[in-house]
Amino acid sequence: MKREDVIVSEAQILEQKEFINKIRTINVARSSKPMAYVVTYGCQQNENDSERIRGMLCEAGYDFCNDAKDADIIIYNTCAVREHAELKVYGNLGALKALKRKKPELIIGVCGCMMQQEHVAKRIKQKYTHVDIIFGTHTLYTLPQLIYNVLDTHERSINVIDAHGYIAEDMPIRREGDVLAYVSVMYGCNNFCSYCIVPYVRGRERSRSCEDIIREVREVASEGYKEVMLLGQNVNSYGNDLDEEIDFSDLLVRVCEVEGIERIRFMTSHPKDFNEKLIETIASNKKICNQLHLPLQAGSDDVLLKMNRKYTSGDYIKKVQAVRKRIPDITLTTDIIVGFPTETNEDFEKTIDVLKEVRFDSIYSFIYSKRTGTPAAKLEMALDDAQIHKNFDRLLEVQNEISKQINDSYIGRICDVLVEGRSKTDDNVVSGRTEGGKIVHIKDADESLKGKIVRVKITAAKTWFLTGEIVPN
Ligand code: 5AD
Numbered sequence: 388m389k390r391e392d393v394i395v396s397e398a399q400i401l402e403q404k405e406f407i408n409k410i411r412t413i414n415v416a417r418s419s420k421p422m423a424y425v426v427t428y429g430c431q432q433n434e435n436d437s438e439r440i441r442g443m444l445c446e447a448g449y450d451f452c453n454d455a456k457d458a459d460i461i462i463y464n465t466c467a468v469r470e471h472a473e474l475k476v477y478g479n480l481g482a483l484k485a486l487k488r489k490k491p492e493l494i495i496g497v498c499g500c501m502m503q504q505e506h507v508a509k510r511i512k513q514k515y516t517h518v519d520i521i522f523g524t525h526t527l528y529t530l531p532q533l534i535y536n537v538l539d540t541h542e543r544s545i546n547v548i549d550a551h552g553y554i555a556e557d558m559p560i561r562r563e564g565d566v567l568a569y570v571s572v573m574y575g576c577n578n579f580c581s582y583c584i585v586p587y588v589r590g591r592e593r594s595r596s597c598e599d600i601i602r603e604v605r606e607v608a609s610e611g612y613k614e615v616m617l618l619g620q621n622v623n624s625y626g627n628d629l630d631e632e633i634d635f636s637d638l639l640v641r642v643c644e645v646e647g648i649e650r651i652r653f654m655t656s657h658p659k660d661f662n663e664k665l666i667e668t669i670a671s672n673k674k675i676c677n678q679l680h681l682p683l684q685a686g687s688d689d690v691l692l693k694m695n696r697k698y699t700s701g702d703y704i705k706k707v708q709a710v711r712k713r714i715p716d717i718t719l720t721t722d723i724i725v726g727f728p729t730e731t732n733e734d735f736e737k738t739i740d741v742l743k744e745v746r747f748d749s750i751y752s753f754i755y756s757k758r759t760g761t762p763a764a765k766l767e768m769a770l771d772d773a774q775i776h777k778n779f780d781r782l783l784e785v786q787n788e789i790s791k792q793i794n795d796s797y798i799g800r801i802c803d804v805l806v807e808g809r810s811k812t813d814d815n816v817v818s819g820r821t822e823g824g825k826i827v828h829i830k831d832a833d834e835s836l837k838g839k840i841v842r843v844k845i846t847a848a849k850t851w852f853l854t855g856e857i858v859p860n
Pocket residue numbers: 468469582583584682684722723724753754755756757758
């Protein structure tokens with residue numbers, strides 16, 4: 388891919404900004420400010436895309452609501468990684484039909500990874516005729532044009548293209564939180580794990596320039612954000628496609644130089660590319676949090692081979708040992724898939740073995756979901772659904788015990804916690820995260836601490852969070 392074919396030109400971005408202005412002119416003439424409702428499925432990358440969607444809508448004169456019934460425009464940003472999320476989208480879209488009948492001027496849009504699958508886009512086009520706008524991951528930046536077309540012509544507006552993908556800089560953004568900001572450093576994936584749809588729906592790996600990333604990090608720092616989460620499907624490949632001699636570790640060091648940013652996290656790393664240089668970079672830069680999300684997926688080498696993961700469980704364990712040797716207090720999390728087609732009960736036991744050996748702080752576990760078009764979809768299933776669910780439950784049981792034991796070991800310790808805001812359930816409690824990313828509920832604390840790092844003595848532990856009290860500095 389040539390760089391100039393990847394970058395959306397300034398002229399194209401300007402064109403979209405003109406559409407934003409045209410929509411705004413229409414919107415300010417309305418008797419009341421129109422409302423937008425944006426629903427996001429899936430990963431942080433999608434969350435970040437939705438922040439761009441909200442940014443465009445906000446500049447186009449929309450306000451935001453949390454209920455479809457109040458909305459003048461509804462956008463569903465979809466995920467294709469597992470079938471479950473897709474079924475939910477179909478269900479929710481179906482339910483909007485009645486709303487559209489009552490309110491014909493309501494604009495309904497669907498976008499994201501699901502739309503990049505031909506059979507899905509076709510189904511939405513044919514069976515969900517109340518949907519006005521369909522766009523994919525590669526054409527997100529054209530949303531203003533698509534909305535304007537609908538407002539102008541009252542016709543459906545569709546823009547899904549099959550491409551290796553683009554980078555659109557300088558589109559507006561409206562972020563969700565005010566302490567932690569997501570910053571995408573690259574898009575797409577070249578790994579083609581045999582079960583995964585991501586490379587097909589998000590295109591080839593393409594890195595944003597270091598300059599653009601640093602500009603965005605400076606921007607969020609000036610807005611008062613204290614923490615950034617650098618996002619990419621496989622951040623370890625950052626820079627491979629750039630002319631500039633730069634890799635992810637170099638980028639991290641540059642991000643550390645931005646004043647005002649106190650914590651830096653990143654995800655996701657691929658174990659095959661996770662290297663000594665990155666370990667050293669995390670260890671020697673205070674701002675880079677001692678936290679690592681390193682997806683294992685499975686413990687059996689046969690399964691890992693069939694998954695096309697390009698490492699063995701032994702390689703994985705060696706990497707973990709190397710990290711822990713240099714950064715003993717690292718918080719480790721992982722992704723596990725249960726019920727990959729060829730996985731037998733003996734294979735599954737090996738996943739349990741690795742869990743017990745590595746002792747992750749927590750895991751994200753998923754039951755394998757067959758994705759049309761991926762190589763794994765052609766494999767025969769070794770286990771039936773009942774057995775897969777049994778294995779899944781056992782995995783959680785084993786992990787929950789480990790998580791609880793690790794969290795219990797925090798009781799009595801003093802941790803630096805970056806306060807994110809008031810707890811949803813208790814007015815007297817604020818919540819934040821340790822450097823390792825563990826959630827801490829702090830008792831008898833008020834919201835003025837938001838955005839500050841405070842010292843907290845841990846007094847109690849649960850499987851999923853810690854509780855503590857502020858200690859004076
Ligand atoms: N079925 C189940 N889980 C999947 N993941 C990716 N594809 C699938 C699939 N087809 C999981 C992997 C990945 C995480 C984001 O989603 O564990 O790391």
